[in-house]
Amino acid sequence: MSRTSTPTLIFRRILAALPSIVGVIIITFVLTRALPGDPAAYFAGPAASQEAIEQIRETLGLNRSLLAQFFIYIGELFRGDLGMSLTTGQSVLSDLLARLPASLELTLAGLFFSLVLALPLGVLAATRPGSWIDHSVRLIATAGVSLPTFFTGLLLIYLFYFRLGVAPAPLGRLSLLYTNPPAVTGLFLIDSLLAADFGTFWAALSQLMLPAITLGLFALAPLARVTRAAMLGVLSSDFIRTAKASGLSRRTILFGYAFRNALLPIVTTLGVVFSFLLGANVLVEKVFAWPGIGSYAVSALVASDYAAVQGFVLTMALLYVVLNLLIDLLYAVIDPRAGVES
Amino acid sequence: MNIAPPTLPSSPLPSSPLSSIPLLAVRNLCAEFRTRSGTVSALENISFYINPSETVGIVGESGSGKSVLALTIMGILDPAGHVTAGEILWSQSAATLNLLNTPEKVFRQLRGKDLSMIFQSPRTALNPIRKVGKQIVDVLRCHTQLPPAQLKPRAIELLASVKIPDPAQRYEAYPYELSGGLCQRIMIALALACSPQLLIADEPTTGLDVTTQATVMNLLKDLATDRQMATVVITHDLALASEYCDRILVMHAGHLIESAPTAELFQSPQHPYTAKLIAATPEPHKGFNDLAPILGNLPDLRRSDLPPCRFVSRCDQATDPCHNQPLVNTQVTETHQVSCWHPLGGPQL
Structure with missing residues (x-):
């Protein structure tokens, strides 16, 4: 070997x-x-x-x-x-290069949002199987996956833009008041930070928030469920019993031993979810007028x-x-x- | 037969033959598992003691409750398991703790430090994605005040103490890179890292080939002698127990049915089950046809109408009281106890 x-x-x-x-x-x-x-x-x-x-x-x-x-x-x-x-009359390459960063930024942000929620929820659910936490996690995850993304998107726009007025108009990556930050990575959040332009950063972030949450809610279910299942499997394995018998602290057992082992199936699912989101976020792109490759592909197909x-x-x-x-x-x-x- | 008169139906308190306080005394321990298909009475009225620095074997077939007993003592029983009665007394430096009501915070500091455990299938009992040396360091960091710089040298020292060749190199290895025998040595090093006073070895040689079995057991025996550490060897292998243990406890279907010094147990087994176990144990001079299988199976421990003696359906000598009278414990000699209405008697009696 x-x-x-x-x-x-x-x-x-x-x-x-x-x-x-x-x-x-x-x-x-x-x-x-x-x-x-x-x-x-x-x-x-x-x-x-x-x-x-x-x-x-x-x-x-x-x-x-x-x-x-x-x-x-x-x-x-x-x-x-x-x-x-x-x-569009442009070369396809330049079209894709212009639009890919928008899709990537949206997908990454959605995935980030969903990971930040799904990992703790999955771990909590696994450490207390059958408890109210476990049941609520299942409920949230099921709701997230059963609501179509265009519906969640419209609902969020209705609530946060139309009723509460805390979100900006769902019109693309940056409101008209701001100019695009100098392109380095193509991701507005990173580019604006590189240019130390915090105003643009906040503007881009507030535009990104609702579509990212919409996407993230959809990815929440598979990630939370896999985290729960993987943690449950690892927590009942022999080496966790050894760790308990060695008197290691609960935190060391949970995060140092169990979580790292549970990461393997989580990472696998993460890859599947990521590629799925990248292609399937076309509905979110349409609802939020997001200039990504998903909406580009659909109009090209038509x-x-x-x-x-x-x-x-x-x-x-x-x-x-x-x-x-x-x-x-x-x-x-x-x-x-x-x-x-x- | 001049057997001591039957004592009270409930099992007597275990008395240590030595004047010293036993390191571990288990009294009337009962544990059960609540499952979807009913409550499993996994342990009933278990009482025994372990003296400092002695080696005790717990013998019984699969499902007799040996491992449940060990996990209960360690306080790491599966959440589905519940202790319903009894006490587990741990005596150390003139203080006695009942481990069953010791706060988890205090108990955790004993685990892996004063009482340790090693398991069967050592390759899965170690964290597959952590270097074995680091796993020993984790235990040291948890239980000792060693400065960080001395953790690694100490772990390498421990690896050397269980006779692992190239300990410094093995420190960096992952369990999958090592053989089963080496993994079990690493488990032993891990369990002994903080010099415990009691080591519970649960089927320590299962899954190892025969020669490795012998080296692992000899290593355990030597380490126990050197450190004056009490050892509990849990096994289904009566021959192995007889070779390494001072005393043997025999379990059957969640009952502790007989306990005696090893030689005495083999010379005059009192419980019919023990006698049958001995008759079923292969020995060099026995041929295949000399081995007498024990007929029947363990009773279904989910039954609500378990007979008082759980061996009754497999026993040749069962009479009415075995079916409906509470089990009796008999003190055969000072160190020999049996739970049976009809002990066999034997050469010494």
């Missing part, structure tokens, strides 16, 4: 991810071509003549065989060219904007690979056994 070094681990993971990326490229290509609707007709507009449509079809290369189109697409991919969006859809799916696949890599690395940090070759 030997522990694998971290660079080897990273390299091996990336290598293992290559086939899935190739698969994603092929499938998205085929699927976007199979979509109903004619991009050329859509692009030419309702009043265009048949000739104009044919002409556009030719400029877009849509009159060639599927295989030829595919190789052109691959060639462009290698040059970092994701094509032009038919709806418009048969194949290049944008392909770009979106590819981005998600790459994000997913990166995310899984991060989670594997996190495993290796938490569990010394994770890097062992079997």
Whole structure:
């Protein structure tokens, strides 16, 4: 048995991810071509003549065989060219790069909110199974997951913006009174702090609050339940009994011994929830007029904007690979056994 | 048969044959588990004592309540388990504590320091994602005043004291990198880190191969002798108990049915169950056909109408009083007790 070094681990993971990326490229290509609707007709507009449509079809290369189109697409991919969006008229790459940070910031904030709630709630529920705390945690989690996000979002807007007036208007990432902070990471909270612009920070935070809570409430249920189940499992294991028999303090047992062991399933679920939220937060983005990639992808899909859809799916696949890599690395940090070759 | 007259139906208080106060005295201990399918009477009227620096074996088949007894003494019984009666007296430096009503805060300071426990399957009994050395340091930090800089050297010293080769290197190992025997040595080092006066070893050799079993048991015996530490060895292996223990307590279905010095128990077992256990124990000169299995099973301890003697359905000599009269405890000799209406008698009596 030997522990694998971290660079080897990273390299091996990336290598293992290559086939899935190739698969994603092929499938998205085929699927976007199979979509109903004619991009050329859509692009030419309702009043265009048949000739104009044919002409556009030719400029877009849509009159060639599927295989030829595919190789052109691959060639462009290698040059970092994701094509032009038919709806925005911009390159898909710049569209995605402009919108991805907004989605990331929203998802990360939602996840943060949900973790801050779910971990303590799950631990509390596990240490007192069957108590009123356990039951209320289950109730909160079930409510969070059964309310659709657009409903929670609208409810929060109604309460905090319309009735109480404590939240700003749900109109994107920053109210019109502020200018975007100089882009470093693309995340407004971090960029404004880097620029020491606290006014913008607060403005961005208050815009982010409601959509993040909306998303977070949805992620609360799986995280709290996994935390509870993992803690319950670990707390009844042999080594916890040893720790008790050694007279270790309750806090050492709970956090030093049990929680660290319970982290493994929690981190796994965290990865699943994260990638799920990243793609599925489109409803929240629509409700809060959030300029993220979810809403971009939906409008592209409706418009048969194949290049944008392909770009979106590819981005998600790459994000997913990166995310899984991060989670594997996190495993290796938490569990010394994770890097062992079997 | 000139057996001492039956005493009162309730079990007599355990009396230590030595004039000194026993280190641990358990009196009339009863414990039960409340489960969905009924209340399990796991321990009933258990009374015994452990003297300083003696080695006592608790023997019985699976489900006889040995481990429950150990966990109850340590005060770490599962929340579903409840002690319903009795006392557990711990005597140390001229003070006696009833562990059953000792506040958790005080009890926690005894656990792992004055009374320790090691478990079966050592590989799962250690935290899988913490270096074994650190786990020993955790215990030292909890119970000793050692300055932080001396914690690690002390832990390495402890690893060396249980004869682990390359202790400094092993300090950095995780349990999955070590063999079962090494893990059990580390468990022993962990349990003995603060020089306890009583060590409870619950099936310490289960899951280890035979040669490792012997080395682990010899190590335990040597360490106990060196430190004048009392040891309770819980096992289902009567042969192992006879080899290492001064006295043996035999349990069956939550009852303590017989206790005697090892030699005496083997020479003249008084309880039919003990006699059958001895007959079922493999020995070098016995062939397979010489081993007599004990027929039947433990009674279902959830039953509300358990007979007073829980061995009655498996016993050849059962008569009416066994079914409906309260169990009697008989003092066979000064050190030999049995709970049976029809003790077997034997060569010494």
